[in-house]
Amino acid sequence: GESVGLHLPTLSVQEGDNSIINCAYSNSASDYFIWYKQESGKGPQFIIDIRSNMDKRQGQRVTVLLNKTVKHLSLQIAATQPGDSAVYFCAENIAAGNKLTFGGGTRVLVKP
Amino acid sequence: DTGVSQDPRHKITKRGQNVTFRCDPISEHNRLYWYRQTLGQGPEFLTYFQNEAQLEKSRLLSDRFSAERPKGSFSTLEIQRTEQGDSAMYLCASSPGGPLSYEQYFGPGTRLTVT
Numbered sequence: 001g002e003s004v005g006l007h008l009p010t011l012s013v014q015e016g017d018n019s020i021i022n023c024a025y026s027n028s029a030s031d032y033f034i035w036y037k038q039e040s041g042k043g044p045q046f047i048i049d050i051r052s053n054m055d056k057r058q059g060q061r062v063t064v065l066l067n068k069t070v071k072h073l074s075l076q077i078a079a080t081q082p083g084d085s086a087v088y089f090c091a092e093n094i095a096a097g098n099k100l101t102f103g104g105g106t107r108v109l110v111k112p
Numbered sequence: 113d114t115g116v117s118q119d120p121r122h123k124i125t126k127r128g129q130n131v132t133f134r135c136d137p138i139s140e141h142n143r144l145y146w147y148r149q150t151l152g153q154g155p156e157f158l159t160y161f162q163n164e165a166q167l168e169k170s171r172l173l174s175d176r177f178s179a180e181r182p183k184g185s186f187s188t189l190e191i192q193r194t195e196q197g198d199s200a201m202y203l204c205a206s207s208p209g210g211p212l213s214y215e216q217y218f219g220p221g222t223r224l225t226v227t
Contacts (some may be wrong), residue, residue, distance in 0.1 A: 008152055032214040043116075043203050043218035044155065089154045093214055097143055097207060099168065100216060102154030 008087060010107040019077040023090035023103045028071065030092035034100070035064060035075045039086045047075070047088075077108075085110045114138060116219035118204050124225045125194055132190045133222045135204030142209030144187050145216060146179055148172065149201040155218075158202075161187060162209065194226045 013019045025033065031052045036044035050057045050064045050073075057064050063076040073090050087107050091100040117136045125131050137144045142163055147155035158177070159169045163184035173179075176194075181187040191198055201223050205216040 034215070036218075041220075043205075043220045046215060046217065049215065091154070097162070097209055097213055099145065099157040099160060099170075100147075100155070100205075101157070105152075105154055 008105050008107045010109060012109045012111060013080050015082060015110050015112050016079055019075075019080045019084070019108055021075045021077075021088050021106045021108065023073040023075075023106075025071050025073055025090065025092045025101075025103060027092060027094060027101070028068075029094050030101075031095060032093040033064070033066060033073050034091045034093070035062075035073075036089045036091060036102075037084075037086045038089060038105070044089060080108070080110050082110050082112060084108060116204055116206050116217055118202075118219040118222050120222055121220060122223045122225075124227065127194055127196060127226055129194055130190065130192045131194060131224065132188055133202055133204075133224075134186060134188050135219060136186045137204070137206030138217055140208070141206035141217075142184075143207040143213070143216075144181055145205040145207070146187070146189050147203040147205065147218075149203055149221070150199075155203050158189075191224075194224075196226045199224055199226045 034049045035047040038044045048059045061078045065074045087105040089105045090103045119134045145160040146158040149155040161181040176192045179189045201221040203221045205218045207213050207216045
């Protein structure tokens with residue numbers, strides 16, 4: 001299938017290790033942040049979200065951290081698996097129902 | 113399958129031709145969004161609808177682009193007189209709407225290639 005991002009920053013991680021993907025967002029008024037996973041030839045898939053009134057949120061094997069002071073967002077994936085290989089995008093939203101603004105993606109390659 | 117669906121999945125057209133894409137959102141989702149994604153980039157917002165009303169259009173949406181959602185359900189995106197620069201993945205997303213609805217669910221996209 002087609003590659004989602006041919007010239008994206010790439011994170012190579014050994015299967016079983018933890019992954020950390022970083023994202024800098026632009027709008028200090030943003031109220032809501034989402035991480036999406038996009039596999040080749042597919043649309044973005046929701047992973048986890050966080051509101052601006054929180055600094056950490058955990059899901060299944062994933063944790064999102066938000067640092068509003070420096071406008072930084074990170075996604076931590078625990079015990080990375082081959083199925084986690086994809087391009088990951090962060091997105092921000094200033095209000096419910098509004099458009100999402102996406103950051104640059106990061107390609108994660110999981111080595112067996 | 114109750115997710116967002118898009119048709120066609122792939123479209124190859126010659127420069128100057130018109131193309132139309134369709135998006136079927138998740139049932140009962142009030143908001144529908146169109147984004148465009150080029151290789152190596154994140155999706156970029158084009159336009160969105162609340163039911164049948166088009167509420168916002170990006171400056172990326174030139175006069176050659178038109179989107180409709182006539183009955184508040186499915187939506188179409190038409191590109192007239194296609195140019196090579198229109199080659200991209202066109203993504204549709206939907207959201208339940210309402211004051212607490214931030215999540216957007218994406219379809220698989222339509223890959224457009226203009227030759």
